[in-house]
Amino acid sequence: MNTTPSATFRAGRLPEQTDDHFLGLHQASPVATDAALLTEALVSKAITRKAMICIHGQVGLGKTFAVNAACRKLAPDATVWLQFAQAPHMAQIRAALWDGLALPGPAPVNTTHICDEQIRQALAANFRLLLLDEVQHLGPTALEYLRDLWDRNSKSAKSLAIVLVGSGNTRQKILHRNALHSRVHRWQQFSPLTPAEILTVIPSYHRLWNGVEDEVLLWIDDCAGHGCFRTWANLTVILQDALDDDPNLTFSKDLVRWAFSQLDPTTRFPGQVGPDG
Template identity: 35%
Template structure:
């Protein structure tokens, strides 16, 4: 089967040697939720603030859970028209030739393709989809012959956008909201995230979280990259307050 998921090294927000995927509570929950959604050929919504690890979690879990699953991912970067969604699907499914000119012809082609075997469709940055496009996705999923599992992944506004569509939201099998890491989670998972934190003083990790990261995994990735650079340049054996203050300053937080 074809898998349109990026390679594992791209899971991390920044290029950071030795960074690891850590099993947060959100990741473990997502793994179960994605398994249940795929098994039921249902729809799921993963939503939450920017930098909370939604896309990384969904991508890594799908890569591990379904080695034989046909997974296609579409990422939206701006408000899309329904015509654009048809064209994106045509490309993602690797259908021959250019997308048909007429909507009815395109719909017929897409539904036939989606009926050939089970597929999982990931719609990333789904907050950019408007009512017409969400209704079109539901229309494809509702067809009795398509064998689709759909995972909506989106930032702020995604939950509200889907909830405003009663025909769609009533069909969402699982809703999962991503939030910031708690203080306890930070102290549990950050030492596992990268070797520079493995032997760090918990007070220093807490300091870094309070000053800059704020339980946001994207912030932790940036902070770790800057801290790693500082340790390499200074030759210091481990994290300390001076190194952290410099790293925090690079993020525009603190001094």
């Protein structure tokens, strides 16, 4: 058996790195947060141990960005990336695996025993890292199917690692599947950026924030950011677009206050007008 990641796929490949940034923000830079570094370490362990790991947490905290970056670095040609909409049917999951593993022809989803045997053989032939995003959308049957794929592989070929990523009730869904839960090797829960991280991460994220005073960055986070990376990315896009559209504008607290007005008002604190009162 060849355990070296080498295959390429017609489907199920990781998104391009440029697609990782929210709304394709120009000149946004990847930032090595503590959470992202831990994610890379856990993905490395999953690859080494041929194990299952789970990365979970609320939306917008950078889970998908961190996992995609880690898989792109550590197993770019062996990663089969799968993401499904709400409650996918098993036929959709089998077809996605079939295509992601570059098996020939359309998946024989109406003869599940044949389809599953071909998928298991492909997983046994070469190392694969299955990356499943939005796991909160998967039902009990799909979760048990993934457990069974890993179980069968772990008893023979030992060539399969699985990374489960999701928000909302991801952990609870896995917890309710006792057999699956007991097989998850490592867990990571993403949390909002701390004030200290805001001061180091945000200026490195985009040139818009270069030179902005610490007090202003913390004010922005208190009013609207709340440690959520996606909210910070959205604010960056709004502000950068405004500056690009009007060359006479410059970065200021007044401009930031205007940007706040473009956000959902239930996610910000309009009573806070700024560090200078």
